[in-house]
Amino acid sequence: MSVHPVYGPNPFKLGIFSANADGGLTLTTVPERWQARWNDVARLCRMADEAGFEFFLPIARWKGFGGATNSREHSFETFTFASALAAITERIGIFSTIHVPMIHPVYAAKALATVDHVSNGRAGLNIVAGWNPDEFAMFGIHAEAERYAQALEWYEVISRIYGEDAPFDFAGKYYQLRNVSGRPQPVQRPRPVTFNAAFGPPGRDFAAQASDFLLTTFSDIDAGKAHIDDINERARKFGRKLGVFTTAHVVCRPSQDEAEAYYERYAVTEADKGAVDYHMTQKQKFAGSHDEATFRLHAKRFAGGAGTYPLIGTPQKIAGEMMRMHKAGFAGTTVSFVDYLGELPYFASEVLPLLRDAGLRVA
């Protein structure tokens, strides 16, 4: 097995995020909005693979956000999705995003190992605790106050399935399991690469123990550095070191004016205001996933890309922002687009060479 792409040679890694869901990361009514139909997603993933992107990361969603579009209601389940993508790609890392409370760890261990075999060691797991009570209610469960305490047990069950030779009993607070086993073991040892997107302290302490990379948002790049210091400090207590990725939405055009005019159109004039209200209200009440300033100052970023960082402008501007991210210590970023398939070729042909010139991409 070769090394997982997230450990590849590029100093600044790139992933495509949320292409499995209607709207991608946007909440907009423009007609070219991403519909996440399978043939388009498959083409996109192959395109990203050929362009040298390190990973393809789906979002885990069970319910739409209402409004005019009910964005995200249509979203593909991420283990089965990953297996299909693994079979049609060559190099790119294929992640699944899994809600701990909804998916049992014995099932998750087997599903993830399956993807790892189909992809020959390119699987990855993004472990999320969930934040939307409307989604929990569909499963008849309540959001646990100690979501990440459950996540630690969940992670331990999977680790033991992969690591132990004999069946074991597990007597935890959240899981009481008898005679647990599961084969195959994954191709990656001791387990596939893990991501986690926690923001608050309990989640970050979980990430410090169970994740290889933290995904984090920030309101501006310089403030992002504080998040990296924070996670490094937490990881050190467990004798570990994590990489940190951030997450961004992209409008890349030949001129700055053109990019900004399009951003204004899809994320303000033609934003899906009902869906934006629902998303921001639920996030603010239940997720704590962003700096307070992001909610206060940047409503546009929620329609534009679910509160992620905006990379809006010319190829030079966007490459420059990525250089700043790299300098702040980020291992890379995810990107998303209004129309992934229509916009990725321009990004790949114009931005990637600039990143190469700057030494951020070498492969």
Ligand SMILES: Cc1cc2nc3c(=O)[nH]c(=O)nc-3n(C[C@H](O)[C@H](O)[C@H](O)COP(=O)(O)O)c2cc1C
């Ligand atoms: C890049 C990224 C991806 C995320 N993906 C999901 C997801 O697919 N499903 C989900 O319910 N939450 C997702 N989240 C939200 C986080 O899992 C988490 O709930 C949020 O960051 C709040 O952090 P906390 O759990 O520490 O409060 C994502 C967050 C980020 C930054």
